[in-house]
Amino acid sequence: MLLEVKNLNAGYGFLQILRDVSLTVDTGEYVCLVGPNGAGKSTTLKTIAGLVSPMSGEILFNGEPIGSLPGNKVARKGISFVSEEMNLFVNMTVQENLAMGAYTLKDKKLQKDRLDFVYDLFPRLVERRNQLAGTMSGGERKMLAIGRGLMPNPKLLLVDEPSFGLAPLLTENVFQSLDTLVSQGVTIMVVEQNVTKTLAVTDRGYVLENGRIGLSGKSSDLACDAHVRKVFLGV
Amino acid sequence: MAEQVKKRIWERLFKWCKSLAGLTVIATVVIALLATIDRGGYVLVNTIITGGMTALVAMGLALTLGVLNIPMFAHGEYFMIGTLTAYYVFTPISTYVNTHPESALVFWGPLITVVAAMIVGALAGVISEVLVFSQLRKRSRENWVMNSFLLTVGLSVVLINAHQLFFGADFKGITRYWAGMPITVMDVYISRDRAMAFVLAAVVVAAFWFFMTYTRTGRAIRAVAQDETGALIVGIGLNGILLLTMSLSCALAAIAGAGLLFMYPSYPSVGLEPLYMAWFVVILAGLGNVLGAVMGAFMVALLKVLTIEYIGSGWDFVVPSALIIVILIFKPSGIFGSEVRGVLDK
Numbered sequence: 001m002l003l004e005v006k007n008l009n010a011g012y013g014f015l016q017i018l019r020d021v022s023l024t025v026d027t028g029e030y031v032c033l034v035g036p037n038g039a040g041k042s043t044t045l046k047t048i049a050g051l052v053s054p055m056s057g058e059i060l061f062n063g064e065p066i067g068s069l070p071g072n073k074v075a076r077k078g079i080s081f082v083s084e085e086m087n088l089f090v091n092m093t094v095q096e097n098l099a100m101g102a103y104t105l106k107d108k109k110l111q112k113d114r115l116d117f118v119y120d121l122f123p124r125l126v127e128r129r130n131q132l133a134g135t136m137s138g139g140e141r142k143m144l145a146i147g148r149g150l151m152p153n154p155k156l157l158l159v160d161e162p163s164f165g166l167a168p169l170l171t172e173n174v175f176q177s178l179d180t181l182v183s184q185g186v187t188i189m190v191v192e193q194n195v196t197k198t199l200a201v202t203d204r205g206y207v208l209e210n211g212r213i214g215l216s217g218k219s220s221d222l223a224c225d226a227h228v229r230k231v232f233l234g235v
Numbered sequence: 236m237a238e239q240v241k242k243r244i245w246e247r248l249f250k251w252c253k254s255l256a257g258l259t260v261i262a263t264v265v266i267a268l269l270a271t272i273d274r275g276g277y278v279l280v281n282t283i284i285t286g287g288m289t290a291l292v293a294m295g296l297a298l299t300l301g302v303l304n305i306p307m308f309a310h311g312e313y314f315m316i317g318t319l320t321a322y323y324v325f326t327p328i329s330t331y332v333n334t335h336p337e338s339a340l341v342f343w344g345p346l347i348t349v350v351a352a353m354i355v356g357a358l359a360g361v362i363s364e365v366l367v368f369s370q371l372r373k374r375s376r377e378n379w380v381m382n383s384f385l386l387t388v389g390l391s392v393v394l395i396n397a398h399q400l401f402f403g404a405d406f407k408g409i410t411r412y413w414a415g416m417p418i419t420v421m422d423v424y425i426s427r428d429r430a431m432a433f434v435l436a437a438v439v440v441a442a443f444w445f446f447m448t449y450t451r452t453g454r455a456i457r458a459v460a461q462d463e464t465g466a467l468i469v470g471i472g473l474n475g476i477l478l479l480t481m482s483l484s485c486a487l488a489a490i491a492g493a494g495l496l497f498m499y500p501s502y503p504s505v506g507l508e509p510l511y512m513a514w515f516v517v518i519l520a521g522l523g524n525v526l527g528a529v530m531g532a533f534m535v536a537l538l539k540v541l542t543i544e545y546i547g548s549g550w551d552f553v554v555p556s557a558l559i560i561v562i563l564i565f566k567p568s569g570i571f572g573s574e575v576r577g578v579l580d581k
Binding site for chain 1: 451454455457458461462464465466467468469470471472473
């Protein structure tokens with residue numbers, strides 16, 4: 001098992017958001033975490049990425065506990081987090097942002113390979129390589145954020161709200177590139193509010209409600225589930 | 236292809252000239268040239284020398300603001316630590332040189348002094364970060380700017396009084412670093428010390444700029460300044476970067492202190508004037524903008540020199556202060572304040 005989360009409780013200060021969340025991600029899988037606003041989806045990803053420290057519970061990555069590590073150490077273990085706000089370096093160029101993504105890679109040759117890989121995946125970024133990240137459109141920033149996440153050749157890519165604030169056509173683009181990545185063997189865990197779309201493309205899913213895992217199973221099964229259809233799809 | 240690149244560069248240059256930053260820089264250069272024609276070359280020379288040293292202090296201040304989010308009011312005290320170290324290192328060297336005029340220390344002495352001040356300044360920065368700021372960081376995330384501001388004021392009082400307690404309140408100065416006749420540039424006599432102070436400032440600013448732009452660590456510092464969470468995500472350890480930044484900015488102030496010892500003898504509150512100058516610069520240039528601070532330093536220096544020249548030497552703090560008030564009212568983000576802000580950034 002690549003990632004194993006056991007009975008995770010987490011939150012901000014005195015406010016507990018996650019209650020006994022357990023989930024697993026296997027190598028090569030494309031897993032989604034769906035749920036209504038405020039269910040704790042983003043908090044789950046942030047806790048795994050080491051940006052929020054857990055109150056109790058275990059997070060195992062390749063069998064190794066990473067729950068108590070800060071974000072930079074988690075990143076060095078091979079988990080890349082693409083946050084909802086993207087957290088780009090807005091006063092750096094696209095190329096510099098990608099170079100920062102490879103901060104943990106010491107090998108120059110490998111850095112170059114990864115850069116080519118990302119430019120291959122998002123040809124748009126090549127055109128914009130000398131532009132400041134802060135001056136780009138929402139879709140391009142999302143591509144850049146995912147690209148930066150891919151630079152260190154992560155074992156697990158966590159993507160928070162890939163469609164957030166994007167026009168439908170761009171959302172489609174971003175999902176297509178995630179598909180391409182999965183077909184190339186990258187393990188991805190994605191959090192989304194666009195439930196229909198997400199369940200259509202992912203392998204497996206978890207439904208988070210009020211900080212607890214309500215349902216889990218194959219995405220195609222979840223999409224047909226009566227409860228999911230009633231709550232999220234309104235049918 | 237080459238033509239296209241050329242065209243793009245011209246376009247960018249043209250656009251920059253029309254921006255507020257470009258207009259101010261051009262206006263500064265024009266005013267400096269006019270004043271030079273009117274009153275003689277020493278106006279320009281004074282501006283450049285004062286500006287170079289102010290740039291060192293202001294860069295450190297901008298760095299502390301941009302990376303650590305600390306409005307530093309103890310920065311002048313690291314300047315003071317620089318002057319103090321320089322005094323105690325250079326005094327024995329100069330007595331030795333007086334009796335041995337052929338020794339290599341005639342040339343190397345001042346450089347050793349500056350390097351010693353740099354090291355002591357960096358250490359002082361590390362100690363204050365470990366003992367003071369990282370402690371606060373552990374305990375308070377709310378109201379960080381206000382709390383850290385109060386802490387720096389306290390630190391300033393402690394350092395000034397520690398100087399007075401252990402080293403006395405008298406002036407500890409040197410007559411000169413470099414012996415020899417003054418250099419003549421544009422019919423102006425410049426003492427060797429002043430010329431070397433400018434060379435020192437130019438070398439340090441250039442090295443610092445190179446470090447921040449092209450090295451992996453320098454990029455990491457900029458990344459932390461732009462987005463802390465983003466820096467964590469890509470694997471940059473915050474604590475190390477914060478410690479490094481603090482020691483770098485204190486070292487810059489200490490270098491300025493050592494470089495100017497011949498003008499500012501060491502005494503407890505010697506750091507106040509450079510501190511105010513640096514704050515003028517940082518507000519003018521935009522908070523946390525390190526390269527803007529270099530340009531701003533020359534502007535403030537020009538303003539000061541012109542005020543002394545045309546209005547009177549008692550007014551050299553009044554006019555910059557008035558300008559700062561005007562800037563804070565009409566352009567609170569500063570002249571070089573970044574116009575590039577992300578949609579989602581606050």
